[in-house]
Amino acid sequence: MRKLKNSELTRLNVEEFKNAKKTPLIVVLDNVRSLNNIGSVFRTSDAFLIEKIYLCGITATPPHKDINKTALGSTETVEWEYAEDTINLIKKLKLDNYHICSIEQAEGATALNAFNPENNSTYVIVFGNEVKGVSQEVVNLSDTVIEIPQYGTKHSLNISVSVGVVIWDIFSKLKP
DSSP states (O other): OOOOOGGGSOOOOHHHHHHSOOEEEEEEEESOOOHHHHHHHHHHHHHTTEEEEEEETTOOOSSOHHHHHHHTTGGGTSOEEEESOHHHHHHHHHHTTOEEEEESOOTTOEEGGGOOOOTTOOEEEEEEBTTTBSOHHHHHHOSEEEEOOOOSSOSOOOHHHHHHHHHHHHHHHHOO
């Protein structure tokens, strides 16, 4: 095997990305503090053609040098919007018939590997603050709570890792 050169990779340009059919996933960041995590979410969302990202509460917005450092230009491709209040946003998205999924450890949560998205729905996946997680109020409004099974000694993953795991899993189930 030989590593491919960047010139050999078939990647969309910005215009092609904007016109491409998107994966029916919307990412909501609920008060995420780390600018590097935010940039990483943009980059992962670009990789899997995510419809949109909502940046809520204290979550910083582009342009910012620390977001750009990890986003590598994906803030120019992935559609995004700032929403001051996560709860009001979730209520609005529910009224628009989106299926709300909080990514959290909670009673009655569905293991990610057991979650089976339907092809005719758009899913909103909510990721929370690095310390406090998704707020309880948002969990209460969720249609589904999804938990990433973990088997080691730690109780959580970095949010950028969680976003990558969840988006890849749902993407692979929606686009086999």
